[in-house]
Amino acid sequence: MNGSAAPRPHKRLGEGDHGKTLAAMVRAACPEVSWAKARELCRTGRVRVDGETVFDGAQRLATGSTVEVDQTAPRRACPVLDPTRIVFNDGGLVVVDKPAGLDVVSADARTQPDSLTNRLALTLRSPRAGATEPFPLYHLDKALTGLVAFATDRQARRTLARQFREQTPVRRFSVLVWGQATAGRIDRPLHTDSSGRLHVWRGEGQPPRQVRSATTFVRVEATLNGATLLVCESHGLRRDQLQLHLAFAGTPVVGERRYGVPALEPAQAQIAAQQSRPMIHAAFLALSHPRHNRLIHVTAPPPPTFTSTVAALRNAERRS
Incomplete structure (x- = not known):
């Protein structure tokens, strides 16, 4: 008798699966599973993505990721x-x-x-x-x-x-954008339409009732192959402010698909296809300590997914 455990259902994301949710890929790996069961398997810690347990069935995945399902694993x-x-x-x-x-x-x-x-x-x-x-x-x-x-x-x-x-604390973000960005200040109000979607107000006609001021300061860190690495600063950041302001400036954020995707060269398009999220990282925070009021600075380096994308664009630049 063979005592080895039965293989666990798994699914590797192909090109056509990019951006699908974890729950959808659980159903792809286990066709007999309902949507409710797929979400429960995620929520109870019985699904892994590239070897790591992921609890959120709504998380969107990138091409090349491997989803593994173990329905008999203990609930976590x-x-x-x-x-x-x-x-x-x-x-x-x-x-x-x-x-x-x-x-x-x-x-x-x-x-x-x-x-x-x-x-x-x-x-x-x-x-x-x-x-x-x-x-x-x-x-x-x-x-x-x-x-x-x-x-x-x-x-x-x-x-x-x-x-x-x-709005006294300072927050800085490492941001990777398509196109050749320039340093400066983007001072454009944001507003929400009746469906809840955010927009940049372009200053034409009567201002919308829900318009809110928003300012982003942009510094160029590095120029890459058809892309730019930026440091963006804001004192009072609003939801999706960086994505909206940078798209308005003609340099949309790499990995952000809601506010327009530019035409890309083949090498850039290949890199873009591998992105499952916007390349924005909150890297710096300065604020006053709540006890003694001294100014403190906190930093965090970008994650490997961010740095590897920057490296891929640099390598594409050398090959071109």
Whole structure:
């Protein structure tokens, strides 16, 4: 009798699968599984992507990823945060380097318990007097990576929330865009239409009722093959501000498909096809410490997916 375990269903994403959700690929690997069951398998930690357990069935995947399903594996709860992702922890302020594919706050804790806030709460679990559940001081889109600041007690929450209301903290982002970007300032208001979609207001006609001011400062870090590596700064960042402002400037973010995709050369198109998320990384945060009010600076290097994309564009430049 052969005692080896039966092979687990798995599926490698081909060109036509790029951008599909994890739940969809679970169903591709296990055709007998319903949508509800596919999402449950993800939520309970029985699905791996390239060897790593992923809890979010809505996460979109890139060409070349391999999804493995183990329906007999033990159910797993939401994981704690990898301690190495806590880059600052002092005086009621915690700064975390968020990975891609993880919400800062879960939209529905019952059906999708995994979030950066929940992971951090499980990791800290402090009996200290005055401690509270971690409170995120701003939002970072699920697909993006980088620094997110949390207040972990009531005093720090009041002090830090005031700083962000007054827009005194400085946030800088490493951003990879298509085209030849130039340094400068993009000062264009944003507004939301009736369907909830965001737009840049171009200053024509009567301003929309929901228009909000937005300013992005742009510095060129490196010029690549048909692309530019930028450092973007904002004191009061609004949702999708970088994507909208940079697309408005004619240099859309690499990996961002909602606000226009430019015509690309074959080498660039090949690199673009491998991107499953926008190449934006929150790399720098400066703010006043909530206890002693001294200015602190926190940094986080871009993840391997970001640096490898930059390297691929540099290599394409050498070959051309």
